[in-house]
Structure formats: C-alpha cells, structure tokens
Amino acid sequence: MNKEEKRAARRTRLERFRKGKFYGILYDKGVLYFLLSFLIPFAIMLYAFGIYGVHPFGDRQILVVDLWHQYYPFFRVVHEKLTSGGSFLYSWENGMGTNFLSLISYYAASPLNWLSVFFGEGNERDALTFILAAKIGFAGAFFSTFLRYTYKRRDFTICMFSVMYALCSYTLGYYWNVMWFDTIALFPLVMTGIVMICREGKWKVFTFGLALSLIANYYVGYFTCIFSVFMFASASIIECRGIKDWFRKLFLMIRSSVLGIGLGGFILLPAYYGLQLTYSANNTMPREMSFYEDWKKIFANLLSYNEPTKVDGLPNFACGMLAVLLFGVFLLSFGIKIREKISSLIMLGIIAVSCNMNILNFIWHGFHFTNQIPYRFAFIFSFVLAASAFRALDIMLKKGIKIYQLILMPIAPVTVFVLNRMVEGDAFKPSQAFKSSLVITAAFWLIFIAAKIFPFKTTKRRNVLLTLALTAAVLSEFVSNAQIGVRTVDTTGYYDYPASYGDVKPLLDKVKKNDKDLFYRMEMTQTYTLNDSALYGYRGVSQFSSAANVSVTTMFKRLGLYASEAGNRYYYRTSTPVVNSLLGIKYIIKKGGTLNSEGWVLEEEDSSGSTHLYKNRYPLSMGFMVKDNVLLMEDGGGANPFEYQNDLIRRVSGVEDRLFVPQPVALVEYDGLDVTKNGYGNYTFQNDSDEPTGSALYTYDCIDGSYLYGYANGTGGTCDTLEIKCGEDLVDSGKLIESYPIVFTMGNGQGGETSTVRITSNKDHKTGNFKLMIYALDTKIFDRAYEELADEQLNITEFSDRKIRGELTAKEDGILFLSIPYEKGWKVYVDGERAETFKLLQAVTGVKVAKGSHDIRIEYTPEGFPLGVTISFVSLGLIILAMLFDRRRLRRRRRTAPAAEAPQEELQEQPPFNYRAEVYDQVCESLIGEDVGRVEDTEVILYDGSKKPEKEVDDAKSESDHSIQGD
Numbered sequence: 001m002n003k004e005e006k007r008a009a010r011r012t013r014l015e016r017f018r019k020g021k022f023y024g025i026l027y028d029k030g031v032l033y034f035l036l037s038f039l040i041p042f043a044i045m046l047y048a049f050g051i052y053g054v055h056p057f058g059d060r061q062i063l064v065v066d067l068w069h070q071y072y073p074f075f076r077v078v079h080e081k082l083t084s085g086g087s088f089l090y091s092w093e094n095g096m097g098t099n100f101l102s103l104i105s106y107y108a109a110s111p112l113n114w115l116s117v118f119f120g121e122g123n124e125r126d127a128l129t130f131i132l133a134a135k136i137g138f139a140g141a142f143f144s145t146f147l148r149y150t151y152k153r154r155d156f157t158i159c160m161f162s163v164m165y166a167l168c169s170y171t172l173g174y175y176w177n178v179m180w181f182d183t184i185a186l187f188p189l190v191m192t193g194i195v196m197i198c199r200e201g202k203w204k205v206f207t208f209g210l211a212l213s214l215i216a217n218y219y220v221g222y223f224t225c226i227f228s229v230f231m232f233a234s235a236s237i238i239e240c241r242g243i244k245d246w247f248r249k250l251f252l253m254i255r256s257s258v259l260g261i262g263l264g265g266f267i268l269l270p271a272y273y274g275l276q277l278t279y280s281a282n283n284t285m286p287r288e289m290s291f292y293e294d295w296k297k298i299f300a301n302l303l304s305y306n307e308p309t310k311v312d313g314l315p316n317f318a319c320g321m322l323a324v325l326l327f328g329v330f331l332l333s334f335g336i337k338i339r340e341k342i343s344s345l346i347m348l349g350i351i352a353v354s355c356n357m358n359i360l361n362f363i364w365h366g367f368h369f370t371n372q373i374p375y376r377f378a379f380i381f382s383f384v385l386a387a388s389a390f391r392a393l394d395i396m397l398k399k400g401i402k403i404y405q406l407i408l409m410p411i412a413p414v415t416v417f418v419l420n421r422m423v424e425g426d427a428f429k430p431s432q433a434f435k436s437s438l439v440i441t442a443a444f445w446l447i448f449i450a451a452k453i454f455p456f457k458t459t460k461r462r463n464v465l466l467t468l469a470l471t472a473a474v475l476s477e478f479v480s481n482a483q484i485g486v487r488t489v490d491t492t493g494y495y496d497y498p499a500s501y502g503d504v505k506p507l508l509d510k511v512k513k514n515d516k517d518l519f520y521r522m523e524m525t526q527t528y529t530l531n532d533s534a535l536y537g538y539r540g541v542s543q544f545s546s547a548a549n550v551s552v553t554t555m556f557k558r559l560g561l562y563a564s565e566a567g568n569r570y571y572y573r574t575s576t577p578v579v580n581s582l583l584g585i586k587y588i589i590k591k592g593g594t595l596n597s598e599g600w601v602l603e604e605e606d607s608s609g610s611t612h613l614y615k616n617r618y619p620l621s622m623g624f625m626v627k628d629n630v631l632l633m634e635d636g637g638g639a640n641p642f643e644y645q646n647d648l649i650r651r652v653s654g655v656e657d658r659l660f661v662p663q664p665v666a667l668v669e670y671d672g673l674d675v676t677k678n679g680y681g682n683y684t685f686q687n688d689s690d691e692p693t694g695s696a697l698y699t700y701d702c703i704d705g706s707y708l709y710g711y712a713n714g715t716g717g718t719c720d721t722l723e724i725k726c727g728e729d730l731v732d733s734g735k736l737i738e739s740y741p742i743v744f745t746m747g748n749g750q751g752g753e754t755s756t757v758r759i760t761s762n763k764d765h766k767t768g769n770f771k772l773m774i775y776a777l778d779t780k781i782f783d784r785a786y787e788e789l790a791d792e793q794l795n796i797t798e799f800s801d802r803k804i805r806g807e808l809t810a811k812e813d814g815i816l817f818l819s820i821p822y823e824k825g826w827k828v829y830v831d832g833e834r835a836e837t838f839k840l841l842q843a844v845t846g847v848k849v850a851k852g853s854h855d856i857r858i859e860y861t862p863e864g865f866p867l868g869v870t871i872s873f874v875s876l877g878l879i880i881l882a883m884l885f886d887r888r889r890l891r892r893r894r895r896t897a898p899a900a901e902a903p904q905e906e907l908q909e910q911p912p913f914n915y916r917a918e919v920y921d922q923v924c925e926s927l928i929g930e931d932v933g934r935v936e937d938t939e940v941i942l943y944d945g946s947k948k949p950e951k952e953v954d955d956a957k958s959e960s961d962h963s964i965q966g967d
Contacts, residue, residue, distance in 0.1 A: 030148050036159045037144035040475070041166035042137030045175075046130075048482035052491055054129060060491035061125050062132065065311065067176040068492065070545055072128060073534035074107045075178075079116045079124050080537065087801035090860050093534045095543030095570070096521075096552060096583065096844075097820050100801075101862050102274025103547040105267045110135075110182045110216050125494070128178065135181035139188075140166035146188040147387070150195050151394050155463075160471045161390045167478045168319035168382035172485025173308025174373065182216035183224060184379055190224055191383070193256075194231045198239035198249050203256040207879065210260030218264075218271050222366055223377040228257070230350060234343035259882075262875030269868030277823070279550040279565045280368045290358045292374070298356060300419035304440060304477055305433040307488040315355045315375040319382035320477055321413060321441045322470065326389035328411035332404075335395040344388045351381040371567070397463050401452040409448065413441045440477050447473065498535050499528045500591045503611035508538055510606060511587060511613070518799035519622050522587035523572040525595065530571055541583050542571030549821045555843035560641030560711055560743030574732070574745050576709055577601045577618055577782060578645045578659070581789070582652075584819050586619040596731045597745035600707065600779060618786050623794030623856070625810050625849065626652035626817045630840060641711055641743055642775040648841070652817065653785040660775040663708065666754065667699035673761060681711075681773035685718075685761060692763040693720070698772060699756045702726075702749030706776040710757055713741030718768025723758040731755075746774070794818075794856060804858040810849050816856070818845040825865075829857040 026032040050057035063072050077093050077100075080086065091100035112131045119127035140162035147158040165188070174180070186209055193206025210228070214221035232253050240246040261268065293314060301314045304321045331341055354360040355375040362369060364377050396405060417438065421428050430438075447469045456462035498504070511522070521539045524532055533540025543552075548568045556563035556570035559579050563570040572585075577598070580588075588595070588602055590612045595602065602614040629651040642660040649659050662680060672694030676684045687694045700708060712722055724731040726747020746755040759772060794816070798805035808816065820826060822839045828847045829835065831854050840846035 027154060030145070030154060033144050033148060033154065033156070033158050034141050036156070037162035037166075038137040038141035040159060041140040041163050041478075042133050044163070044167060044475075044479055044482050045133045045136050047479065048486045049129065049133070051483055052486050054486075054491055055494040056126055059494050061494040061497060062129055062176065062489075063125065063492055063497060064176050064490050067178060068497075069529045070531060071107055071176075071178055072125065073529060073531040074103065074545070075113065075116070075128055076124050076537070077534050078104060078108045078113055079119075079127070082114065082117050083121075089862055089865065090801045091534075092519075092539040092801065093537060094531065094545070095533075095548065095821065096541045098543065098545075098547065098549075099270065099274045099823060099825065099862050101267060101270045101865065103545060105218050105271035105274075106546060107179050109267060110179065111212075112182065125497075132175060132178050132181065135178070135185050136166050136171060136175070138185035139171070139181065142185055142192075143188040143383070143386070146192045146195075147390055149192050150387075151391060153394055153397075156467050156471060157390070157393060157397070160467070160474050161386055161393075163474060163478050164320045164323055164386045164389075165383060167482055167485075168316070168379065168386070169306065169308040169481070169485075170316040170379040170382055172481060173310050173316045173488065174376075175485070176310075176489055177373065179217055180220045180376070183213045183220035186213045186216065187220075187224055187379070187383065190228065191231050194228060194253070195235050195239070197252050197256065198232065198235040201249065201252060203252045204879075204883070206253075207256040207260045207263070210257065211263035214261060214264040215267055218268055219366065220376070221264075223364065223380065225257070225261075226364065227347075227377075227380050228253075230347050234347060237339050237343060238337070255882075259875050259879050262871050263879070265868040265871030265875065266865065267868065269864035269871065270862035273824075273863040274547055277549045277551065278547060279553070279568060280366075280546065283362075283368045285362055285367065286358050291356050292358065292361070293356055294423070295356070296419050296423050298352065300416060300423050302416045303420065303433050303437045304481060305436040305484060307433075308485055309375075310489050311372050312374065315352075315378040315381070317352075317378055317381045317385070319386045320474060320481075321437050322444050322474055322477075323382075323385050323389040324412045324416055325409050325441055325444050326392040327385065328408040329396070329405045330388045330392035332408050333392060333395055333402075335399055336391060340391070344384055347384045348381060348388075351377070351384070355381075396448075397466075400459070401448060403452070406445075406449060406452060409445055410441075413437075436480070440473060443473050444470065498532075500609065500611050501536070503609035504536055504589060504591070506608045507589060507606055507611060507613040508536065515586075517586070518796045519584075519804070520586035520619065521584045522589065523585050524589045524591065525574055526591065527571055527573060528591075530569055532571075540572065541585065544569040544571065549823075549843070551839070551843040552821050554635075555841050557741075558635065558641060558644050558841075560645075560741070562740040562742055564740060573742065575743055576645060576777065577616075578649060579743075580616050581618045581620045581786060582648075582817075582819065584620055584622055586616050588614040588616065590614065596726065596729050597747045598707065599748045618782075618790075620786075620789060620819075621793040621806075622796065622804070622820065623806070623808065623816050623818045624789050625792035625808070625814045626789070626840075627654050627814055629654075630815060630817070630846075633841060635842065640773065642709070642773065649785050653788040655781060655785040655788060657778075657781045657784075659781050659785065660709070660777055661706075663700050663703075663774045663776050665698050665774075666701045669697040671695045671697070678769075681771050682769070683772065684767075684769050686767045687761055687765075693761050695758050695760045697756055697758045698774075699754050700746070700774050702747075702751060702753040702755060703776050704751035705780065706778050708746035708749065708755050709743060709775055709777055710746055711741065711743050711771070711773045711775075712757070712759060713771040714759075714762065714768075718762050718765040719759055719770045720762050721760050723760075724755070726755045727753050741771070802860045804856075806856050807853065808849065808856050809853045810851050812851050814849060815840070816847045816849045818847065818858070820845045820858075823860075824863045825860050827859045827861075829859070830854050832857075 049062065052058070053060040055061055074094070077091055081088060087100070088104065089099070089101050091098050091103070094100065094103060110131070112134060115131060116124060116127040143165040144158045144162040147161060148154060171181070171184075190206060190209040190213055193203070193209050196202040196205055210221075210224065213224050236246055236249055240249055297314055298317070302318050302324055304318060306318065308316050308318075330336060330344070354364050355378055361375070370376065417434070420434055447466065451462055451466040456465070519539070521541060523540050523542065527542065529535050530542065530544030533542055546568050548570065550565050553563045553565050553570045559575070561570060561572060561575055561579065580601075587605070592610050594604075594612055595614060601617055603617055605613045605615045607613065630648075633648060633651055642662070646658055646660050650656055672687055672689035672691050673696055674686045674688055675696055678684055683696075685694070685696070702708060710724070712719075714720065721733070722744065723733040724744060724746055726749045729747065731747045732744060746757070749755050757772060757774070759770060761768070792808070792810055794806045794808050796804060796806040817840055818828075822837070822843060822845045826837055826845055827834060828837055828845075830847070830849060835847045835849075838846050
C-alpha cells in the first residue's frame with residue numbers, strides 16, 4: 001500500500017469515526033470538553049497543593065481560619081454519621097445539642113461529601129482536599145456547558161475559559177470556605193438553564209440546577225437567585241421574540257423558580273426556622289448610604305498574579321489578563337449586538353456597585369453584615385467578565401481577526417495598569433504582580449498579532465494554532481496564580497491536628513466502654529478549635545457557627561463562660577461546679593499537664609501521655625426536677641455571674657443560703673499602672689510608664705471549706721491576659737480576657753494559703769477599665785443544693801439522636817429542667833400525654849410535671865421539616881406533571897406540524913419559539929439528555945439573534961468542532 005492509499009485509508013477511518021456514536025458522544029454532546037474542563041482546573045489545584053506539601057503529597061493540610069475551627073469539625077461529624085449511622089436532623093456533638101439539618105444546610109450539605117465514605121477513619125482531611133479540588137473542577141465543567149450551549153462553540157477554547165472561571169481570584173482566595181463551592185460550581189449551570197428558557201422554552205435544567213444549588217448551600221444559592229433575575233432580563237432581551245413570547249418565558253421562569261425552591265423545601269424551611277434562633281436575625285438595614293473602597297483600587301485589583309483577598313480586603317474580581325484584554329474587543333466589536341454589550345456592562349456594574357455600597361452589600365448578604373470575608377458574591381463578576389471575553393474571542397474566530405480589534409485590545413489592560421499607578425501615586429514601584437501581568441498581557445497580544453499577520457493556509461489551521469498558543473499562556477498564568485493562592489491562604493501541619501489526638505482518643509474510648517450511662521457530656525479545659533466536641537467526637541457544650549442559638553450564647557455569658565452573640569460562639573474552658581452540674585458535664589479533659597484546681601470536685605480517672613481525664617463527682621442528668629421559682633429568674637446581663645449563679649441555685653434547689661461570697665483583696669501590687677478602685681471589683685487604670693504594658697497583682701486569702709473562683713473582664717479590650725497562682729503553684733496563665741469575660745478557678749488552697757491573680761494591660765491602651773471579682777464557694781451549701789437536685793433526676797433508659805426515654809419520680813409538683821437548647825421542634829410526652837414546653841433561663845427547655853412517677857418521652861423533629869418535606873414532594877409531583885404535559889404537547893405538535901418538504905418560507909412563518917425549538921433540536925442537546933443530532937444542512941440562530949447561512953455553518957463547524965485535531 002503506497003502513501004496515498006495509506007492517507008486515504010486514514011481519512012476513511014477518520015470519517016467513519018466521526019460518523020460513529022462515540023464521536024457523537026464526545027464532540028456533539030460535549031462530553032470531551034466537559035471532562036477536560038473538569039480535569040484541567042482539578043489537576044492545577046492539586047498540583048498547587050502538592051507544591052506546598054499538602055497531604056498526601058507532604059505533611060501539610062488545607063485547614064486554616066474557619067476551615068480549621070468550623071467547617072472540618074462539622075464535616076467530620078457528617079462523615080461519622082455516614083459511616084457509623086446517626087440522624088442528620090440533630091447532633092449532640094455540636095453545642096449542647098443542635099438542629100443538625102439547619103447547621104449542615106450551610107456548612108456541609110454538599111452531595112460530594114458522600115464521597116468521604118470511601119476514605120477510612122483518619123483520612124477525612126484527605127477526603128476534604130480531594131472533594132474541594134473536585135468542586136473547583138466542576139466549576140470549570142459547568143462553565144464549559146454554559147459557553148458551549150450559549151455561544152454554540154465546540155472546541156478547546158471553552159476549556160481554556162473554563163479554567164479562567166474555575167480558578168479566578170475568588171476561588172484562590174476563598175477556597176478554604178469549602179461549603180460555598182458546590183453552588184459556585186453549579187452557578188453556570190443555572191445560568192445555562194435561564195438561557196435555555198429564553199431560547200427554547202426548556203425549563204428543566206434551570207429548575208433542577210436551582211434546587212441543587214439551594215440544597216448544597218442556601219447562602220450562595222441566595223446569590224444565585226438574585227442574579228437569576230438580572231440574567232433573565234439580559235437573556236430575554238437577547239433571545240425573546242415579541243411581547244407574547246417574553247411573557248411566556250417569564251411565566252416559565254417564575255414557575256421553574258418556584259418549583260426549584262420547592263424541591264429544596266425539606267432543607268430550606270428548617271434552615272429558615274433555624275436562622276430565626278441566631279444572632280443574624282437581629283440585623284437591621286443601614287439608614288445612610290456609604291461606600292467601602294476607592295473605586296480605583298477595586299478595578300486596579302483586576303491584575304493577575306496578585307495575592308487574592310483571604311479574609312479582609314478588596315473584592316476578588318480577577319479572572320486572568322486574557323479576559324481583561326478581550327473586554328475592549330467585546331465592547332467595541334461590530335459583530336456583537338449593542339443589547340448584548342449593554343446587558344453585560346449593566347451586570348458587571350451591578351455586581352461592582354453592590355460590593356462597594358453598604359446598603360446593596362447588606363441586601364446581597366441576606367440582610368446581614370458579614371463577619372469578615374466581604375464581597376462573598378464577587379465570583380459573579382468573574383463569571384460575566386469571562387463570558388464576555390469568550391464572546392469576543394468567538395467573534396474573532398468566526399469572522400477573523402480585524403486590525404481595529406488588535407488596536408482595541410490594549411485599552412482595558414492599560415486602564416488597569418494606569419489605575420495601579422494612580423493608586424500608588426508618587427510612591428509607585430512596579431510589583432511582581434504588575435510586571436508579570438504586563439508580560440502575560442503582552443504575550444496574549446502578540447499571539448493575536450501573529451495570528452493576524454502570519455499567512456496560514458487555512459482559517460482552520462489559524463484557529464487551531466491560535467487556540468493552542470492562548471491555552472499554553474493561560475495555563476502558565478493560572479498554574480502560577482494557583483500557587484500564589486495556596487501560598488496566600490497558607491497551610492497548617494497535618495500531623496499536628498487535632499492536638500494530642502493520640503492521647504485524647506484512648507481516654508474517649510475508655511469512657512465509652514466503661515460508663516454505662518446512656519447520656520453524659522464532657523469538655524476540655526482549653527480549646528484547640530472552637531468546636532472541639534465535633535472535632536474529637538464527644539457530646540460537649542461548645543459551639544462556633546453561624547447557626548449558634550443566640551439564647552444559649554446569652555445564657556453562657558450570664559453564667560460566666562466564653563460567649564459572644566455577634567461572634568456566633570459559646571464555649572467551655574473552665575467554670576464553676578454549679579455550671580458543670582447544671583449542664584450535665586460528667587468528664588473534663590486536661591491536655592498538657594495536670595489540673596491544679598478543683599481537687600474537691602474533680603477526681604482524676606485516667607491519663608494518656610500528658611493528657612488527663614477527670615470525673616465530676618457532682619454530675620446531673622440531662623433532666624432533673626427544679627422549683628417553680630426558677631420561672632422568676634431575671635437576666636443579670638452577665639454583670640456578675642456569681643450573683644446570677646447564687647440566684648439560680650436558690651431558685652432551682654430551694655436552698656436559701658448564699659453559695660458564693662465575695663472576698664476582699666488581702667494585698668495588691670502595681671507594676672507600671674496607676675489604679676483607682678470604683679467599687680467592689682471595678683477598677684480604672686492609667687499606664688504612665690515607658691513600658692507598653694503594665695500589670696496589677698492581687699492577693700487573696702484562702703478559706704477552709706471553701707474554694708476561690710474569679711471573674712475578669714478587660715472592658716473594651718483594655719486588658720489582655722490573666723495569670724493565676726495558688727501559693728507557688730501555677731493554676732493557669734495566658735487566659736485571654738480581651739474579648740470575652742470569663743469565670744476561672746483559683747486552685748485548691750485552704751486556710752492559711754493565698755491565691756494570686758495578675759492582670760496585664762493591653763499594649764494599645766494607656767488607660768481603661770477592668771473588672772476583677774473573687775468569690776468563695778461554700779462546699780457544704782453546694783452539697784445541700786446538689787442533693788436536692790440529684791434526688792429527682794431523669795433516669796434515661798433509651799437514647800438516640802432524636803428520641804430519649806426515661807423514668808422520673810417527682811416528690812412534688814414542679815418543673816423538669818432539661819439541659820437541651822429550647823426549640824419548637826422538641827416534643828415532650830409525660831405518661832404518653834404531650835406536655836407544653838417552655839424556656840428556662842431564656843435558653844433551655846422546661847416542662848411542668850406533677851408529683852409522682854412518670855414515663856418521660858422526648859422526641860425531636862426540626863421545625864418546618866414535615867412541611868418542607870411535603871412541599872418538596874408536591875413540587876416533585878408538579879414537575880413530573882409539567883414534564884408529562886410538555887411531552888403530550890410536543891407529540892401533538894409533531895402530528896400537526898407541516899410536512900418536512902415544506903418550503904423554508906413556511907417554516908419561518910411559524911411562531912419564533914416553535915421554529916427555534918426545531919432548529920436547536922438539530923444543533924445541540926440539552927443537559928438533561930435529549931437526543932439531538934449534529935449540525936448539518938440548516939440555519940443556525942446565533943446568540944445575538946442573527947442567522948448564518950448553510951455554507952458558513954459548515955465553515956464554522958470545520959473551524960470549531962475539530963480544531964484540536966489538526967488536519
């Protein structure tokens with residue numbers, strides 16, 4: 001066989017392959033580009049992680065900031081429930097008990113989290129790393145779907161631009177907020193669904209895409225809902241034909257939105273009710289308009305190679321210099337309709353203004369001001385910018401590169417460079433990011449110039465080489481950007497997390513094995529994260545999350561524990577025996593040494609390495625009887641937790657003697673401070689020394705039969721830390737009181753001994769106030785009060801996440817105190833009869849119980865869950881009916897449609913929607929699997945509404961369909 005025959009045979013095989021089903025799946029249905037658009041950003045992100053030694057490529061991990069404190073501990077609980085069983089409606093490993101469905105609706109509802117079941121115990125962090133990379137990959141994949149459907153290109157350019165969206169600066173700065181990225185990945189799919197509604201009346205992609213977005217993360221899903229309004233306005237202006245067609249598409253849009261939201265009702269409605277219990281429910285809209293940043297700084301930040309905003313800073317708008325370079329072409333090219341340009345400009349302007357204006361920012365963030373991490377919807381700017389740039393490149397590939405387009409290209413990047421110069425002023429010195437962006441922009445521009453002036457044999461070859469050259473430059477840019485992002489966000493040590501886990505786990509296992517009680521709580525004397533109970537896997541009382549019950553937070557503050565309503569946190573470090581008993585804390589774990597306090601109330605049970613386990617001698621069950629007088633408790637505002645606990649013990653137990661008694665100062669020494677006393681425990685100080693900080697040392701006499709406890713508050717952050725000693729023994733040091741006032745123990749000292757407290761001023765305050773109160777707890781009075789409460793405890797006989805059963809004997813009519821955060825979802829049955837529940841201490845659950853022996857049954861269903869499930873099923877039923885109706889209508893149209901031989905003029909006289917539907921049934925497939933053929937002899941309606949004749953369609957197909965295959 002000679003060379004010509006071999007070439008002919010190869011061409012025959014190629015033509016046979018192109019006509020085969022596999023080719024149709026790969027190219028016509030876009031599977032190849034979808035996979036490449038997933039794999040490229042997925043691989044780049046893993047490569048960046050690998051460069052910085054993220055496990056399993058090294059000894060680092062991606063856990064930083066709130067991913068360290070919140071997201072991973074909650075992810076671990078989800079993994080535990082998936083692998084070991086447990087209800088997703090409630091969890092006892094978060095706070096004193098938490099509506100888990102509401103919590104995961106923001107933090108951990110990602111369907112990809114189910115993949116963690118393939119990772120064994122101890123490998124959960126590796127699972128999270130790969131799941132995050134997969135989310136970023138899907139962002140690219142779904143953006144490719146948007147570009148392929150909207151602009152009708154099927155070549156490697158859509159993969160190149162998908163990288164620009166998937167690895168935009170928003171992703172690289174905020175990727176540690178892993179729970180957002182399912183919905184960010186689905187965002188282009190939802191926008192594709194909107195275009196499908198406006199173009200063909202196909203609504204299913206939008207409906208299911210919106211539902212999945214809201215289910216995965218309602219917060220970012222809310223951003224999607226807002227922008228869907230603007231996207232529909234834009235797409236309808238471009239796609240709809242006539243007012244009648246517009247109203248029909250508007251009806252489809254509204255109906256699809258309602259059905260999509262309804263599908264997520266089972267999780268959205270409980271999440272809504274859960275949010276009503278949080279601090280964010282109390283936010284109010286600002287009355288005056290203001291702007292956060294200088295506009296020049298915002299748009300100067302479009303430079304590539306910049307360190308992205310990680311926690312606080314400018315909006316993360318950048319998505320590569322190619323997008324900036326092509327934006328001028330998009331705005332001024334003749335091949336793009338004016339309405340398309342205006343629509344994109346308006347959408348970019350809306351996002352930019354919304355980021356920078358306080359009122360719009362407040363609305364976008366769910367009528368809430370964020371606690372750091374501003375401009376959380378900024379990724380939409382990158383989406384619109386990258387799509388606009390792709391549109392410009394699409395025109396250039398189809399119609400050829402024009403000289404005026406080459407002249408227009410530098411306008412946008414030069415503007416960005418000039419803005420950087422203006423921001424810095426006379427102190428301007430080109431940064432590395434500035435220089436690198438200048439080089440890559442020049443490289444892109446030269447590639448376009450070369451593609452214009454070089455005499456290629458065919459347009460197809462020009463487009464292939466242009467695409468390959470641009471892709472190489474884009475990949476080089478984003479590989480560097482990904483590394484900059486990982487370096488900026490930073491990593492932490494893999495084997496250091498969680499701290500002392502090898503010591504803590506054996507102690508936890510021993511308690512589970514030996515303690516026969518079905519329910520008890522335990523805590524740690526010092527926190528490693530702010531969700532240690534979720535991280536280590538025990539039932540505790542601490543929680544840091546936006547789903548934190550604000551009533552519980554306030555109760556913790558009154559009791560003298562670390563708590564902040566605005567900070568969405570309350571957590572345990574140390575407290576009094578009163579708090580330990582009332583909250584049902586049976587075990588205490590101390591890492592890094594022995595506990596030099598409370599020897600009378602805590603008994604060392606075991607140790608492992610430097611970690612010690614202590615058992616509370618005075619535990620109380622989840623439920624116990626208290627006096628009716630507890631209903632008259634007043635909010636002390638956290639001013640004096642000892643007096644609040646005195647009042648509480650008196651009311652619940654009936655013991656009238658004072659439990660805590662204030663102690664006078666025996667001796668005081670000042671170092672660099674001039675201190676004035678303003679009443680018991682209240683002081684004003686002034687630092688007149690040359691030293692940045694000063695301190696005050698207070699000495700107190702210990703008492704036989706009592707133990708000292710203190711309360712400190714560095715009012716307004718004027719004081720930093722405490723150091724507590726009992727004699728010469730260090731009890732605790734470094735306790736931060738700058739932000740949170742706390743109760744602390746002062747050792748085991750008795751008569752004849754002394755305890756001291758050293759309080760240190762903040763270096764940023766030369767004057768200020770602080771509070772230091774020392775009280776003695778009388779052990780005999782505590783014993784009496786405990787005996788009163790312990791005598792009528794709930795004996796738990798059955799326990800699960802949502803159902804508790806027990807036996808209770810009440811000596812007299814009273815109130816069953818349940819140390820369960822109050823929610824309407826809890827139902828209590830006394831002897832089979834449902835009892836009314838109410839708040840105790842404005843936070844926990846109470847039930848009135850009559851004298852005698854009773855069977856107590858407690859059940860939980862999140863408020864709104866039954867109704868939400870009903871709404872979801874009804875919505876699904878309506879969707880099925882709508883699909884059946886559409887199928888029936890389509891069959892009727894096919895029966896009444898004109899014969900295939902009808903002249904083209906007759907087809908054009910049909911309503912635009914019918915004709916467009918027929919055309920696109922030939923040109924493309926929908927994302928839900930309709931069977932559509934390849935482009936053949938027909939006309940194609942472009943995104944801007946213009947028509948291409950048959951010959952140009954063939955040219956476009958030859959230029960785009962096989963552009964990465966060569967000749």
